[in-house]
Amino acid sequence: MGNKQTIFTAQQLDAYQDCTYFTRKEILRLFYRYRDLAPQLVPLDYTNQPDVKLPYELIGSMPELKDNPFRQRIAEVFSEDGEGNMTLDNFLDMFSVLSEMAPRDLKAYYAFKIYDFNNDDFICKSDLEKTLNKLTRNELTEDEVKMVCEKVMDEADLDNDGRLSLEDFQHMINRAPDFLSTFHIRI
C-alpha cells in the first residue's frame, strides 16, 4: 500500500488499525472527514498528537448524524469531556463502534450508555420517556407515553427494581433481530 501520507506515522496508523475496526484507507478517509468539519482547527500533521477538539455543533452537523434524534447523546457518550466535543480519537472510536464490524456486545454497551440520559448507569423511567419523545418528536400524548414506558419496563426489567441495568438491557437487545442493522452508521 502506498506509504505516501504524512499525517500519521506508520506506527500510529498501525495502532489505529489495531484499536478500531477500520482499515488503513478508511482511517485516512475518516481523518479527512474530521478535518473537513473545521479545516482551520485541525492540522494536517498528527505525528506529535496535537490536542484538537471539535465542538459539538460541528459534529452534530455531519450529514450522517444531523438527522439522528440521538446525535447529542452519541457525541456526549463518545467524547472525553462528556459535552460532545470530540478529538480525533473520539471520532474514530465513535465510528468504529457504530460500524458494521463491531460485535453485538460492544454495540449493546454503548447503546445502553446512549439511552441513559442522566448518566447514572441505569435506564430509568425518565430516560425511557425522553427516548420515546425524541423518537416520536413529542407526538404522542402523555398517557400514551406513560403506557409505553410502563410496557417497556415490564418487558425488560428482569430484576424488578424499576429501572433497566446493563444486564437487563443486554438481555433484551441480544434477542432483537434488527439491532445490529439499525445501530449502524456507514461512513
Next chain:
Amino acid sequence: MPRRSTAAEEVGIEIDEDVSDSDDGGNRRRANRKQAGGRGRGGGGAKGRGRGKKADSDEEDEEDEAPRGANRRRPANKRGGGKNNDDDSEDEAPKKKRGGAANRKKGGKAQESEEDDSDDEKGKKGKKGGKKGGKEEDNGKGKKGDVKGKDKGKDKDDDKKKKKKKKDDSSSDSNSNSDEEEESMSEGEMARLMEEVEEKKKLIANIRNKPWRMKRRLTLLKEAQQFVDKFEGALGKGKGRKWYAYKVMMTKKWIKFQRDFENFKTACIPWERKIKEVESHFGSSVASYFIFLRWMYGMNLVLFGLTFGLVVIPEVLMGLPYGSIPRKTVPRAEQDTAQDYSVLMDFNGYCKYSVLFYGYYNNQRTVGLLKFRLPLSYLMVGIGSFGYSLMVVIRTMANNADVGGGDGEEGEFTFAWKMFTSWDYLIGNAETADNKYASITTSFKESIVDEQENQKDENIHLRRFLRVLANFLITCSLGGSGYLIYFVVKRSQEFATRDDLSWYEKNELEIVMSLLGLVCPPLFETIAELEDYHPRIALKWQLGRIFALFLGNLYTFLFALFDEVNDKLEEEQAIMNASIWAMKEYYANYSRLLNDTDATPPPMNPADVIRGPCWETAVGIEFVKLTISDIQVTYLTILIGDFARAVIVRFLNYCWCWDLEAGFPSYGEFDISGNVLGLAFNQGMI
C-alpha cells in the same frame, strides 16, 4: 469526571478478568513481579525499559523500598521464595491490578511500561510451554495482528520456546546485566512470564473489542507491544537466532499481506457506494433487497462460469462443427426461414440448433483431441451446480443465524425493541428522517391500540366462518391458476403442429404465466380483507399464498411439459423407423443412379435426414422463452406501474380534482417482499 471513573472501574475490572482468565498462576506470580516492579519503579522513576529489568533483578533482594503506588506496600519477595509470596500476593493481585488500572487512567505510562518490562523479563526465563504462549508470541510478532486471530506460527513458537529453554541462561544473561538472579530463576517463573506474554498478545488481538476510550486503548496497545517486543528481542539472540528472526519476519509479512488483501477485497465489492446511497435515502431494509440481489448475481455468475466453462466451451472448441451430423443442422425444410428474425425470437431456426440447447450436444463419449469426456462433464456440472448452490445457501444462512433469526416469540419484547431498535441510524436524509419519525409514531400508536384491543373479545364464530370462506376462495383460485397453466401448455402442444399461428398464440403460455403472477397477489390481498387478521399475521398469510402460487405455477408448467415429453418419445420411435427407412431408400437410389452396387454412398447430407423432435431442446426452448418474457413483463411493470405512475401523479396533480398523491394512484411504494419473491421465482426458473 465521576462517570468516566465509574466506567474506568468497570473497565478496570474487565481488564482484570481478561488478564486473569488466561492463567491464574501467572496472576499470582505476576503480583509477585509487580511488587518487584513497583520497587523498580520507586527506585528508578523514569528509568528506561532496558533499565527496568536490571533494576528488578537488582532490587529483588533489597525488599525494603517504599512502594510507589498506593497498593505496593508489600514486603519484598525473594525470587526463590516464590511460592510463599504467591500465596500472600494472591489477595493483592486484584488490588494491584485495579491500581494498575487507576494508574493507567492517570496515564502513568512509564509505570506501566516498567512493570510490564519486569514481567517481560521474567517471562523470558523460559517457560513450560503453554500453547497460549505460542499464540501470543505470534500475535505480538505481527503487531498488526489481525483480530481474526491467525494462529500460524503457533508451532513455530513452540519450537522457539523449546529452543529458548535450552538457551535460557544465555538469553537471561544477554537480557539482564546481573547473572546471578537470572540463573536462579525457576522454571515455573519462566513459565509464568511466558503466560503473561501470551496474555499481552491476546489483549492486543482483542483490544478493539473492549469498550474503552481510544486513548486508553492506544496506551495499552503500545505497552503490550513493547512488552512482547522485548520478549522477542531476547529470543533473537543466541543460537538459532537467524532462523528465529527469519520466522518472525515471515509471520509479520504474512499477516501484513493478509491485512492488505482484506483491504483490497473490500474495495472490490461492486456497487458498494450505490447501495450506500440507497441505504441512506430509503433505509436499510430496502438496501437489503439490493444486497440480496447482488449476492444472487454473484452466485449466478459462478454457476454460469461453471456451466459455460466446462460444458459449452469444450463443445465449441472440440466438438463436431455445425452441419456435420444430423443433430446439429437445420432440417432442409426449415432452412429457408431459419434466419428470419421472428423465427429467431422464438428460438427456432438457427438458435434451436446451436450451443444453447441440449439437442446440439453429441452423445459421443469423448470429444476432440483431449478426449474430454463431455457427457460426463455435463453430468458433473449439473451435480456441481446443485451442490454449490446448496452449500452457498447453507453457509449464508449459518452466517446470518446469529443476526436475529425471525423465529423469536413475537410478543416477547415488542415495545422494548420498538423503542430501542426502530430508529435506523443509517438515515442521512431529512425527508427520510421525517418519514421515519412518522412511521415510528404510527407504529407506536398501532401497538398501543393493539394492546387495548387485546382485551376485547369479538364474535368468534363469525370470524372463523369468514376465515374459512377466504381460505376456500383462495384455494380455488390457486387451483384455477394451476389448471389454467396446464390447459395452456396442452394448447401450445397443439399449436406446435400447426403453422399459421398468430403472435399471441405462439407466446400464449408465457403471457398467461406472467399475467397470473401479476394479477393473483392483489386478488389474494382483497380476499384476505375478509379474514381480519393482525396485520403482521395477514402479511405472513399473503406471502405464503403468493409463494404457493408461484411454486404451483412452476410445477404445473413442468408437469405439463413432461407430459409432452412422453408424447414426444413415442414420436421419436416412429421417426427413427422412418429415418432408417429413408436411409435405406437413399442408398437404394444412389446405387441405382450410379449403377454400381458396390460403391459406398457418401453419407446423406445431414440436412436431409428426417429428424424427430428432441424433447430436451423443446423443454429448453420453453424455459428460455418463459424467462425472457418474464423479464419483459417486469420491465414493463416497472416502467408503467411505477415510473409512469409517478410522472402522471406528479404532473397531473396540479390540475386534478382530488389529491393524487395521497389518494388513489399515489406513488408506488417499493414493495420489498413482492420484489424479493420475484427474485426467488426467477432464480427457481433458472
